[in-house]
Amino acid sequence: MNNIYAVIDIARDCQTNIALDEVxxxxxxxxxxxxxxxxxxxxxxxxxxxxxxxxxNKNNYDIVRRLTGGLSVLHNTDLxxxxxxxxxxxxxxxxxxxxxxxxxxxxxxxxxSIGINCDAKQSENLSPNNFSCVNTFxxxxxxxxxxxxxxxxxxxxxxxLLVEGSIHLKMSNEQINIFAKNFFNNISFFLxxxxxxxxxxxxxxxxxxxxxxxxYNNEKWIKLF
Numbered sequence: 001m002n003n004i005y006a007v008i009d010i011a012r013d014c015q016t017n018i019a020l021d022e023v024x025x026x027x028x029x030x031x032x033x034x035x036x037x038x039x040x041x042x043x044x045x046x047x048x049x050x051x052x053x054x055x056x057n058k059n060n061y062d063i064v065r066r067l068t069g070g071l072s073v074l075h076n077t078d079l080x081x082x083x084x085x086x087x088x089x090x091x092x093x094x095x096x097x098x099x100x101x102x103x104x105x106x107x108x109x110x111x112x113s114i115g116i117n118c119d120a121k122q123s124e125n126l127s128p129n130n131f132s133c134v135n136t137f138x139x140x141x142x143x144x145x146x147x148x149x150x151x152x153x154x155x156x157x158x159x160x161l162l163v164e165g166s167i168h169l170k171m172s173n174e175q176i177n178i179f180a181k182n183f184f185n186n187i188s189f190f191l192x193x194x195x196x197x198x199x200x201x202x203x204x205x206x207x208x209x210x211x212x213x214x215x216y217n218n219e220k221w222i223k224l225f
């Protein structure tokens with residue numbers, strides 16, 4: 001049975017957070033990982049295929065193009081996550097909708113542990129012409145007090161899946177720990193492997209820094225479309 005590594009990470013800048021996800025997603029000796037992370041300062045991520053010109057960046061925040069699809073997300077006080085698994089750990093590797101549904105359902109349950117009872121709001125409020133993730137609604141999104149609380153986007157490479165998403169809720173460090181540990185416990189039912197909580201090895205930061213220099217700080221990548 002495989003080990004699936006679970007990390008409650010420290011706050012990092014946008015380039016580092018997104019570069020780390022690529023490091024885990026593409027490394028030759030693949031290791032499945034679930035990571036929660038926060039942000040040192042406000043920044044936008046935009047979906048891989050999204051047009052750079054669609055984003056209105058009035059505050060001149062950093063902009064980073066993700067590997068995953070979807071629309072722009074303003075990161076600030078949100079808790080974000082990556083879910084990176086292969087077909088060996090995840091039976092739904094080719095089922096985007098089921099993956100989305102399961103992850104969000106287990107997050108809704110974990111939010112109850114910190115007193116957040118999410119709304120049951122469905123896809124009839126779909127807004128296809130928005131360029132922002134939080135203003136564009138899909139089936140199985142998670143809502144709280146009428147606003148979109150959790151959304152996510154995906155990218156598959158062969159038999160490996162990357163899911164990135166954000167929980168648009170400001171949590172204390174204590175709340176993050178309680179929520180994350182409950183989520184790890186909840187999602188373990190669907191994973192074929194043992195979840196092991198750990199910290200990031202420094203070599204991943206080194207690899208991420210190389211990607212930042214060559215890619216994520218490069219205008220050619222940021223303005224790809």
